[in-house]
Amino acid sequence: MHTTRRPRTGLVAVSLGFAAIAAGCGGGSSTRATPAGSPARVGSPTTVAAAPGTTRPHGPTSTAAEPPASTPASGSTATKPVAASSAPSAAQLAAVSQDLDNAGNSLAGSNSAISDSNVNQAETQEGSAP
Amino acid sequence: MNRATSKYLAVAAAVVTVAVMGLAAPSGALGTTTGATTNPSTDPSCKGTNIKPTLHKDAVRRENALSALVSALRASQDPYGLNGAQIAALQDAKSGITTLDGVISGTCYPTLSALHEDGSKLFVGYRVFWLRVPQTFVIVAADHLAEARIRLGSAAGKLAPLVGSNAAAQADLAAMNQALTTADGKLGVPPNAGATIAAVPGLVPAKDMSQNGSVLRASYADLLAARAALMEARSDGKKTVADLQP
Numbered sequence: 001m002h003t004t005r006r007p008r009t010g011l012v013a014v015s016l017g018f019a020a021i022a023a024g025c026g027g028g029s030s031t032r033a034t035p036a037g038s039p040a041r042v043g044s045p046t047t048v049a050a051a052p053g054t055t056r057p058h059g060p061t062s063t064a065a066e067p068p069a070s071t072p073a074s075g076s077t078a079t080k081p082v083a084a085s086s087a088p089s090a091a092q093l094a095a096v097s098q099d100l101d102n103a104g105n106s107l108a109g110s111n112s113a114i115s116d117s118n119v120n121q122a123e124t125q126e127g128s129a130p
Numbered sequence: 131m132n133r134a135t136s137k138y139l140a141v142a143a144a145v146v147t148v149a150v151m152g153l154a155a156p157s158g159a160l161g162t163t164t165g166a167t168t169n170p171s172t173d174p175s176c177k178g179t180n181i182k183p184t185l186h187k188d189a190v191r192r193e194n195a196l197s198a199l200v201s202a203l204r205a206s207q208d209p210y211g212l213n214g215a216q217i218a219a220l221q222d223a224k225s226g227i228t229t230l231d232g233v234i235s236g237t238c239y240p241t242l243s244a245l246h247e248d249g250s251k252l253f254v255g256y257r258v259f260w261l262r263v264p265q266t267f268v269i270v271a272a273d274h275l276a277e278a279r280i281r282l283g284s285a286a287g288k289l290a291p292l293v294g295s296n297a298a299a300q301a302d303l304a305a306m307n308q309a310l311t312t313a314d315g316k317l318g319v320p321p322n323a324g325a326t327i328a329a330v331p332g333l334v335p336a337k338d339m340s341q342n343g344s345v346l347r348a349s350y351a352d353l354l355a356a357r358a359a360l361m362e363a364r365s366d367g368k369k370t371v372a373d374l375q376p
Contacts, residue, residue, distance in 0.1 A: 088292040088374050096292075099285035100367050103278045107360055110274035113202075114353045117267035119260070119346035123339070126260040127188065129249030130181050 168238050176238035178245035185249045189231035192258040196224040199266040206273040209280075209320035212331050216269055219331075223256050230255075257335035261342055268330045268349045275353065276320050278360050279313055285367050286310060292374055299373035306366035313359035316352040326352045 115121075170176045200220050203213045230251055239245040256262070286306055293299040318324035326348040333342045 087376060090376075092288065092292060093371050093374060096285045096288045096367070096371055099281045099288065100364055100371070103281035103285065103360070103364050103367075106274050106278035106281060107357060107364065110271050110278065110353075110357055113267045113271035113274055114350070114357060115267075117264045117271050117346070117350050117353060119264045119343050119350065122264040123260050123343070125263075126253060126257065128253050129246050130184055 170236060170238040173238055177242050178239055181245060182235055185234055185252060186231055188252055189227050192227050193224050195258055196220045199262060202270050203266060206270050207277055209276040210272060210323040211321050212269045216266060216331055220262060223262060227256055254337050255335060260339055261333060261335055264346050265330050265333055268327060271353050272323060272327050275317050275356050275360060282310060282360060282363050289370050296373055299370050302366050302370040302373055306363045306370060309359045309363035309366060313356045316356040324352055
Protein backbone atom coordinates (compact mmCIF):
# COMPACT_ATOMS: atom_id res chain seq x y z
CA MET A 1 0.00 0.00 0.00
CA HIS A 2 2.66 2.44 1.03
CA THR A 3 4.97 1.52 -1.75
CA THR A 4 2.84 3.28 -4.28
CA ARG A 5 3.48 6.63 -2.60
CA ARG A 6 7.16 6.39 -1.78
CA PRO A 7 8.52 6.62 -5.29
CA ARG A 8 6.54 9.74 -6.00
CA THR A 9 7.79 11.48 -2.88
CA GLY A 10 11.37 10.51 -3.66
CA LEU A 11 11.17 11.68 -7.22
CA VAL A 12 9.96 15.07 -6.15
CA ALA A 13 12.79 15.43 -3.66
CA VAL A 14 15.47 14.42 -6.12
CA SER A 15 14.09 16.66 -8.82
CA LEU A 16 14.15 19.64 -6.52
CA GLY A 17 17.68 18.71 -5.59
CA PHE A 18 18.94 18.79 -9.16
CA ALA A 19 17.26 22.07 -9.90
CA ALA A 20 18.48 23.83 -6.81
CA ILE A 21 22.01 22.46 -7.02
CA ALA A 22 22.29 23.36 -10.66
CA ALA A 23 21.07 26.86 -9.88
CA GLY A 24 23.48 27.15 -7.00
CA CYS A 25 26.44 26.01 -9.05
CA GLY A 26 25.93 28.33 -11.95
CA GLY A 27 28.26 31.19 -12.70
CA GLY A 28 30.30 32.30 -9.78
CA SER A 29 30.98 29.00 -8.10
CA SER A 30 33.74 27.97 -10.41
CA THR A 31 37.11 27.16 -8.96
CA ARG A 32 40.18 28.81 -10.39
CA ALA A 33 43.10 27.06 -11.87
CA THR A 34 46.10 26.38 -9.75
CA PRO A 35 48.78 28.89 -10.65
CA ALA A 36 50.83 27.40 -13.41
CA GLY A 37 54.50 27.22 -12.81
CA SER A 38 54.17 27.88 -9.13
CA PRO A 39 56.54 25.39 -7.59
CA ALA A 40 55.12 25.86 -4.16
CA ARG A 41 51.82 24.40 -5.24
CA VAL A 42 53.21 21.22 -6.56
CA GLY A 43 53.03 18.47 -4.02
CA SER A 44 52.59 20.84 -1.15
CA PRO A 45 50.74 19.51 1.85
CA THR A 46 47.26 20.66 2.52
CA THR A 47 45.67 20.82 5.91
CA VAL A 48 42.19 21.50 4.71
CA ALA A 49 40.50 18.40 3.51
CA ALA A 50 38.13 19.03 0.67
CA ALA A 51 35.04 16.94 0.53
CA PRO A 52 35.46 13.72 -1.44
CA GLY A 53 34.91 14.22 -5.12
CA THR A 54 35.04 17.99 -4.94
CA THR A 55 38.75 18.69 -5.22
CA ARG A 56 39.34 19.97 -8.70
CA PRO A 57 42.48 22.04 -8.89
CA HIS A 58 41.97 22.72 -12.55
CA GLY A 59 38.89 23.83 -14.36
CA PRO A 60 35.47 24.74 -13.20
CA THR A 61 33.52 22.97 -10.54
CA SER A 62 30.91 20.77 -12.06
CA THR A 63 29.25 18.81 -9.35
CA ALA A 64 25.75 19.79 -10.26
CA ALA A 65 24.89 16.43 -11.74
CA GLU A 66 25.89 14.59 -8.61
CA PRO A 67 23.14 14.30 -6.01
CA PRO A 68 24.30 15.29 -2.55
CA ALA A 69 24.93 12.53 -0.07
CA SER A 70 22.44 14.16 2.23
CA THR A 71 19.57 13.81 -0.21
CA PRO A 72 17.00 11.66 1.53
CA ALA A 73 16.58 8.24 0.09
CA SER A 74 13.43 7.51 -1.73
CA GLY A 75 10.64 7.21 0.74
CA SER A 76 12.52 8.48 3.75
CA THR A 77 10.68 11.77 3.80
CA ALA A 78 7.41 9.93 3.88
CA THR A 79 8.31 8.30 7.16
CA LYS A 80 9.47 11.55 8.73
CA PRO A 81 6.88 14.16 8.06
CA VAL A 82 7.95 17.67 8.91
CA ALA A 83 6.30 20.96 8.43
CA ALA A 84 7.19 22.19 4.97
CA SER A 85 7.38 25.77 6.11
CA SER A 86 10.16 25.18 8.68
CA ALA A 87 12.28 22.32 7.40
CA PRO A 88 14.91 23.17 4.84
CA SER A 89 14.81 21.04 1.77
CA ALA A 90 17.62 18.70 0.85
CA ALA A 91 18.27 20.88 -2.16
CA GLN A 92 18.73 23.98 -0.03
CA LEU A 93 21.15 22.20 2.25
CA ALA A 94 22.98 20.75 -0.73
CA ALA A 95 23.49 24.23 -2.11
CA VAL A 96 24.98 25.31 1.20
CA SER A 97 27.21 22.24 1.27
CA GLN A 98 28.43 23.10 -2.20
CA ASP A 99 29.50 26.53 -1.02
CA LEU A 100 31.25 24.98 1.95
CA ASP A 101 33.05 22.50 -0.28
CA ASN A 102 34.17 25.25 -2.64
CA ALA A 103 35.40 27.25 0.32
CA GLY A 104 37.35 24.20 1.42
CA ASN A 105 39.02 24.06 -1.97
CA SER A 106 40.00 27.70 -1.74
CA LEU A 107 41.36 27.20 1.75
CA ALA A 108 43.36 24.23 0.58
CA GLY A 109 44.72 26.34 -2.25
CA SER A 110 45.88 28.97 0.21
CA ASN A 111 48.07 26.60 2.20
CA SER A 112 51.12 26.56 -0.02
CA ALA A 113 50.85 30.28 -0.73
CA ILE A 114 50.77 31.07 2.97
CA SER A 115 53.74 28.80 3.54
CA ASP A 116 55.68 30.59 0.79
CA SER A 117 54.83 33.97 2.26
CA ASN A 118 56.90 33.17 5.33
CA VAL A 119 59.78 35.65 5.15
CA ASN A 120 61.83 33.75 7.69
CA GLN A 121 61.94 30.85 5.31
CA ALA A 122 62.56 33.07 2.28
CA GLU A 123 65.50 34.87 3.84
CA THR A 124 67.62 31.75 3.86
CA GLN A 125 67.23 31.31 0.10
CA GLU A 126 68.54 34.70 -0.96
CA GLY A 127 72.26 34.00 -0.81
CA SER A 128 74.92 36.57 -1.60
CA ALA A 129 77.44 37.40 -4.26
CA PRO A 130 80.61 35.28 -4.29
CA MET B 131 85.60 51.75 -42.91
CA ASN B 132 88.98 51.00 -41.45
CA ARG B 133 89.60 48.89 -38.37
CA ALA B 134 90.13 51.87 -36.07
CA THR B 135 86.81 53.32 -37.09
CA SER B 136 85.06 50.03 -36.47
CA LYS B 137 86.52 49.86 -33.02
CA TYR B 138 85.44 53.40 -32.32
CA LEU B 139 81.88 52.64 -33.38
CA ALA B 140 81.78 49.49 -31.31
CA VAL B 141 82.94 51.39 -28.26
CA ALA B 142 80.41 54.13 -28.86
CA ALA B 143 77.64 51.58 -29.23
CA ALA B 144 78.63 49.94 -25.98
CA VAL B 145 78.60 53.26 -24.14
CA VAL B 146 75.18 54.10 -25.52
CA THR B 147 73.87 50.67 -24.59
CA VAL B 148 74.99 50.99 -20.99
CA ALA B 149 73.53 54.47 -20.79
CA VAL B 150 70.21 53.34 -22.17
CA MET B 151 70.09 50.50 -19.72
CA GLY B 152 70.38 53.02 -16.96
CA LEU B 153 73.24 51.23 -15.34
CA ALA B 154 76.38 52.94 -14.19
CA ALA B 155 79.56 51.48 -15.54
CA PRO B 156 80.84 48.82 -13.17
CA SER B 157 82.80 50.39 -10.39
CA GLY B 158 86.50 49.88 -10.89
CA ALA B 159 86.03 48.00 -14.12
CA LEU B 160 88.33 48.67 -16.98
CA GLY B 161 85.47 50.55 -18.48
CA THR B 162 83.31 49.90 -21.44
CA THR B 163 86.14 50.85 -23.74
CA THR B 164 88.25 48.02 -22.49
CA GLY B 165 85.21 45.77 -22.30
CA ALA B 166 84.54 46.26 -25.96
CA THR B 167 88.06 45.62 -27.06
CA THR B 168 88.91 42.63 -24.90
CA ASN B 169 87.31 39.31 -24.33
CA PRO B 170 86.30 39.25 -20.64
CA SER B 171 86.27 35.49 -20.67
CA THR B 172 89.79 34.96 -21.90
CA ASP B 173 91.77 38.12 -21.21
CA PRO B 174 94.07 37.40 -18.26
CA SER B 175 93.68 40.95 -17.04
CA CYS B 176 89.95 40.36 -16.47
CA LYS B 177 89.33 39.08 -12.95
CA GLY B 178 86.71 36.68 -11.70
CA THR B 179 85.99 34.89 -14.94
CA ASN B 180 85.53 31.67 -12.99
CA ILE B 181 82.88 33.34 -10.82
CA LYS B 182 80.80 34.68 -13.67
CA PRO B 183 79.09 31.37 -14.51
CA THR B 184 77.88 31.16 -10.92
CA LEU B 185 76.52 34.68 -11.08
CA HIS B 186 74.85 33.91 -14.38
CA LYS B 187 73.25 30.87 -12.81
CA ASP B 188 72.02 33.02 -9.94
CA ALA B 189 70.57 35.47 -12.43
CA VAL B 190 68.75 32.78 -14.38
CA ARG B 191 67.41 31.26 -11.20
CA ARG B 192 65.97 34.61 -10.24
CA GLU B 193 64.52 35.26 -13.67
CA ASN B 194 62.77 31.90 -13.55
CA ALA B 195 61.46 32.56 -10.06
CA LEU B 196 60.09 35.92 -11.13
CA SER B 197 58.35 34.34 -14.11
CA ALA B 198 56.76 31.75 -11.82
CA LEU B 199 55.57 34.50 -9.49
CA VAL B 200 53.97 36.36 -12.37
CA SER B 201 52.22 33.16 -13.42
CA ALA B 202 50.93 32.63 -9.89
CA LEU B 203 49.49 36.12 -9.80
CA ARG B 204 47.93 35.82 -13.23
CA ALA B 205 46.20 32.60 -12.20
CA SER B 206 44.74 34.22 -9.12
CA GLN B 207 41.61 36.24 -8.82
CA ASP B 208 42.30 39.78 -7.79
CA PRO B 209 39.69 40.75 -5.19
CA TYR B 210 41.93 43.42 -3.64
CA GLY B 211 43.27 44.90 -6.85
CA LEU B 212 46.89 44.25 -5.84
CA ASN B 213 47.97 41.86 -8.53
CA GLY B 214 48.50 44.18 -11.48
CA ALA B 215 51.04 46.44 -9.80
CA GLN B 216 52.87 43.46 -8.37
CA ILE B 217 53.09 41.84 -11.78
CA ALA B 218 54.58 45.05 -13.16
CA ALA B 219 57.14 45.19 -10.34
CA LEU B 220 58.13 41.58 -10.94
CA GLN B 221 58.49 42.12 -14.67
CA ASP B 222 60.65 45.20 -14.08
CA ALA B 223 62.84 43.20 -11.74
CA LYS B 224 63.23 40.43 -14.28
CA SER B 225 64.15 42.91 -16.98
CA GLY B 226 66.69 44.55 -14.71
CA ILE B 227 68.28 41.24 -13.81
CA THR B 228 68.54 40.24 -17.44
CA THR B 229 70.30 43.51 -18.19
CA LEU B 230 72.62 43.21 -15.20
CA ASP B 231 73.48 39.64 -16.13
CA GLY B 232 74.50 40.85 -19.59
CA VAL B 233 76.60 43.66 -18.18
CA ILE B 234 78.44 41.33 -15.81
CA SER B 235 79.17 38.74 -18.45
CA GLY B 236 80.34 41.36 -20.95
CA THR B 237 82.51 43.43 -18.65
CA CYS B 238 86.20 42.96 -18.00
CA TYR B 239 86.63 43.58 -14.27
CA PRO B 240 90.14 44.65 -13.24
CA THR B 241 89.57 43.46 -9.67
CA LEU B 242 87.47 40.88 -7.90
CA SER B 243 85.97 43.55 -5.69
CA ALA B 244 84.68 45.36 -8.76
CA LEU B 245 82.98 42.18 -9.91
CA HIS B 246 81.67 41.56 -6.43
CA GLU B 247 80.13 45.00 -6.37
CA ASP B 248 78.15 44.34 -9.53
CA GLY B 249 77.36 40.80 -8.45
CA SER B 250 75.93 42.06 -5.19
CA LYS B 251 73.39 44.11 -7.10
CA LEU B 252 71.90 40.84 -8.27
CA PHE B 253 71.09 39.98 -4.68
CA VAL B 254 70.67 43.22 -2.77
CA GLY B 255 69.24 45.23 -5.63
CA TYR B 256 66.41 42.82 -6.33
CA ARG B 257 65.89 40.63 -3.26
CA VAL B 258 64.02 38.12 -5.36
CA PHE B 259 63.87 35.34 -2.80
CA TRP B 260 63.94 37.39 0.37
CA LEU B 261 61.33 39.94 -0.69
CA ARG B 262 59.60 39.23 -3.99
CA VAL B 263 58.70 35.62 -3.25
CA PRO B 264 57.06 36.16 0.16
CA GLN B 265 55.61 39.48 -0.97
CA THR B 266 53.92 37.88 -3.95
CA PHE B 267 52.65 34.93 -1.99
CA VAL B 268 51.10 37.18 0.61
CA ILE B 269 49.00 38.57 -2.22
CA VAL B 270 48.24 35.14 -3.69
CA ALA B 271 47.32 33.74 -0.29
CA ALA B 272 45.06 36.70 0.40
CA ASP B 273 43.40 36.11 -2.98
CA HIS B 274 42.68 32.48 -2.06
CA LEU B 275 41.41 33.36 1.38
CA ALA B 276 39.16 36.08 0.01
CA GLU B 277 37.71 33.54 -2.37
CA ALA B 278 37.02 31.20 0.55
CA ARG B 279 35.52 34.06 2.51
CA ILE B 280 33.13 34.91 -0.32
CA ARG B 281 31.96 31.31 -0.55
CA LEU B 282 31.52 30.98 3.18
CA GLY B 283 29.60 34.23 3.21
CA SER B 284 27.37 32.80 0.53
CA ALA B 285 26.80 29.69 2.64
CA ALA B 286 26.02 31.73 5.73
CA GLY B 287 23.59 33.82 3.73
CA LYS B 288 21.78 30.73 2.54
CA LEU B 289 21.66 29.24 6.03
CA ALA B 290 20.23 32.34 7.69
CA PRO B 291 16.65 31.85 6.52
CA LEU B 292 16.82 28.10 7.10
CA VAL B 293 17.71 27.84 10.79
CA GLY B 294 14.27 28.91 11.96
CA SER B 295 13.73 27.88 15.58
CA ASN B 296 16.39 25.20 15.56
CA ALA B 297 18.48 26.26 18.56
CA ALA B 298 21.54 24.22 17.67
CA ALA B 299 21.53 25.55 14.13
CA GLN B 300 21.12 29.10 15.38
CA ALA B 301 24.10 28.73 17.71
CA ASP B 302 26.30 27.17 15.09
CA LEU B 303 25.39 29.77 12.49
CA ALA B 304 26.12 32.52 15.00
CA ALA B 305 29.53 30.97 15.60
CA MET B 306 30.08 30.80 11.87
CA ASN B 307 29.29 34.46 11.44
CA GLN B 308 31.54 35.37 14.36
CA ALA B 309 34.41 33.46 12.77
CA LEU B 310 33.79 35.25 9.48
CA THR B 311 33.95 38.59 11.28
CA THR B 312 37.25 37.56 12.83
CA ALA B 313 38.59 36.66 9.41
CA ASP B 314 37.45 39.99 8.01
CA GLY B 315 39.42 41.76 10.71
CA LYS B 316 42.63 40.15 9.53
CA LEU B 317 42.02 39.79 5.83
CA GLY B 318 39.96 42.85 5.09
CA VAL B 319 36.85 42.99 2.96
CA PRO B 320 37.37 43.21 -0.81
CA PRO B 321 38.27 45.50 -2.39
CA ASN B 322 40.04 46.69 0.76
CA ALA B 323 42.76 44.41 2.05
CA GLY B 324 43.53 44.32 5.75
CA ALA B 325 46.16 46.76 6.99
CA THR B 326 49.06 44.35 7.24
CA ILE B 327 48.34 42.83 3.85
CA ALA B 328 47.84 46.19 2.17
CA ALA B 329 51.27 47.26 3.41
CA VAL B 330 53.08 44.44 1.63
CA PRO B 331 52.86 45.38 -2.07
CA GLY B 332 54.64 48.66 -1.44
CA LEU B 333 57.79 47.02 -0.10
CA VAL B 334 60.91 47.48 -2.20
CA PRO B 335 64.30 45.76 -2.12
CA ALA B 336 66.64 47.03 0.55
CA LYS B 337 70.08 46.25 1.82
CA ASP B 338 68.75 46.23 5.36
CA MET B 339 65.69 44.05 5.20
CA SER B 340 64.66 44.39 8.83
CA GLN B 341 61.74 46.75 8.14
CA ASN B 342 60.54 44.70 5.20
CA GLY B 343 60.82 41.61 7.36
CA SER B 344 58.64 43.14 10.05
CA VAL B 345 55.91 44.01 7.57
CA LEU B 346 56.03 40.58 5.97
CA ARG B 347 55.94 38.81 9.32
CA ALA B 348 52.88 40.80 10.38
CA SER B 349 51.03 39.92 7.20
CA TYR B 350 52.04 36.28 7.53
CA ALA B 351 50.61 36.19 11.06
CA ASP B 352 47.35 37.71 9.85
CA LEU B 353 47.10 35.27 6.97
CA LEU B 354 47.47 32.38 9.40
CA ALA B 355 44.86 33.88 11.70
CA ALA B 356 42.47 34.54 8.82
CA ARG B 357 42.84 31.01 7.53
CA ALA B 358 42.20 29.59 11.01
CA ALA B 359 39.07 31.73 11.33
CA LEU B 360 37.81 30.68 7.92
CA MET B 361 38.40 27.03 8.71
CA GLU B 362 36.45 27.51 11.90
CA ALA B 363 33.66 29.21 9.97
CA ARG B 364 33.55 26.34 7.51
CA SER B 365 33.39 23.84 10.35
CA ASP B 366 30.55 25.77 11.98
CA GLY B 367 28.76 25.91 8.66
CA LYS B 368 28.96 22.16 8.32
CA LYS B 369 27.64 21.77 11.84
CA THR B 370 24.74 24.04 10.98
CA VAL B 371 23.91 21.95 7.94
CA ALA B 372 24.05 18.82 10.09
CA ASP B 373 21.74 20.45 12.64
CA LEU B 374 19.21 21.06 9.90
CA GLN B 375 19.27 17.59 8.43
CA PRO B 376 15.89 15.88 8.79
